[in-house]
Amino acid sequence: MTVAARNPPRVAIVGAGPAGAFTAAALLRACGDAEIDFFERLPTPWGLLRGGVAPDHQEIKRLEDTFDRQTLTRGCRFLGNVEVGTDISHAELMAHYTAVVYATGAQTDKSLGIPGEDLPGSWAATEFVAWYNGHPDYCDLEFDLSATRAVVIGNGNVAADVTRILTRSAADLERTDIADHALAALRESRIEEVVVLGRRGPAQAAFTSAELRELGRLDGVDLRVDEAGATLDPVSRQWLADEGTFTARTNVELLTEFAARPETADAGRRIVLRFLRSPVAIRGTDSVEAIDMRVNEIVRADDGTLRARPVGEDLETIGCGLVLRSVGYRAVPLPNVPFDERSFVLPNERGRVMNPDREALPGVYAVGWIKRGPTGILGTNKRDADETVSCFVEDLAAGALARPVNAEREQIDTLLAERRPDLVTVEGWRAIARRELDGGRRERRPRVKLASRGELLEAARPAP
């Protein structure tokens, strides 16, 4: 029997973000006849590439051309504005596809667990990111930017992104594809200072050196580093010499260099990097007014990791009117699919999703953050996708994957037409992209994003 004589495998990828896109591309490389459908909750593909990557990092967004060329152009279907678990169930997907690959990412943020976290004016940094990137579920949020100081909790790359967006000039931002509602609000922003808090020291800063360097090179922005950021404690110095990463060494050099810089007198805005500080409470009567912090020192824990430990009882308080919490992403459970409540992932082995007895569920796979947790950068998903796809290919060859009950493409199309009359197909997405790119050409910007679901669906609808 030739390969062509078999029924091609039909694969549903749930989530059209980077992990899903790399998976589709790897599937087509491994199994050229696979029929692949992306199920996407939003009317637009590419997940955090569109909705997460900062608007002033346009060069990274070029990855979408590769995704398009390797997936949609090669026949993968985009089925947008459909939510798995609401509009169509896991069981229904299993009845229509040989395999279902969950690539749903980590859709919420970790909480700090401190008083005042939920006061108005205290936000997850990811909400701010989704808002300025034109995510339709966040376009109606209203950030009060009338205070002069904002505090960003955490010093990873999301913290760096929101800090840049809060401090860049309107002239910088209006050359990007930042959402228009965010641009309008940021033009009126009265924020003069953004304080970025790291609970550990400079050697443990979570920024990449590229992100850190960029903070020190913003036009019209003065970067200050506190004393804790300019000095290395003995434990960290030893760690840096013995086992520190190239990035950590580069970060420490950069922070030392920034700390030695003279203050820029005419800077319109200022970023202050604070280290060895943990927030213990966010205070305010009706909204955020101040944040209380404790001082930490670095100690080596029994497992060898360097941890922050509180020193003394004294608290430091800084006044602020906006708090953005950026201490990590967290995945949310999916209906009728196993979920590991401790690690916040789909329980899996190399991408094969496991039931509570640790047996593989035939035909169910995971990839990206829902598989490994929210770690790594865009390219990490390529290798992750290769691993999941290799499991799928093994299972297919071993005959472990049953032919679905409703194996014809028309059957899923009929079901979706009933459930989601305003389904967005690849043609709809291309119409959205055309409208956005035309807007961009008029305004000399990369694109002008359509931000509300209504606008997106209207643009996606075929002309009558």
Add this chain to the structure above:
Amino acid sequence: MTYVIVGSCIKDDSCIEVCPVDCIHPKPGAADFETAEQLYIDPAVCIDCDACVEACPVDAIYAEAEIPEKYDYALDLNGRFFGELSTAERTAG
């Protein structure tokens, strides 16, 4: 002359796959691969062939003479990465 990888690298390893002289590191599986924030080109080994530039999906690789100002640190950074552990040491054994 050498090519240089800048900070917008996403560690998609397309460049590693096409490099004819194996001068782009760290490679998947290397001890420092997961913690590396980007990939680097060893200026002592690069033969200026351009293959990586073509392969990069985010245009993060530049010829030394064409590095944009905002990435002016990148040539030094690529070199320093191999100053800690050279390509020869990385590919030995």
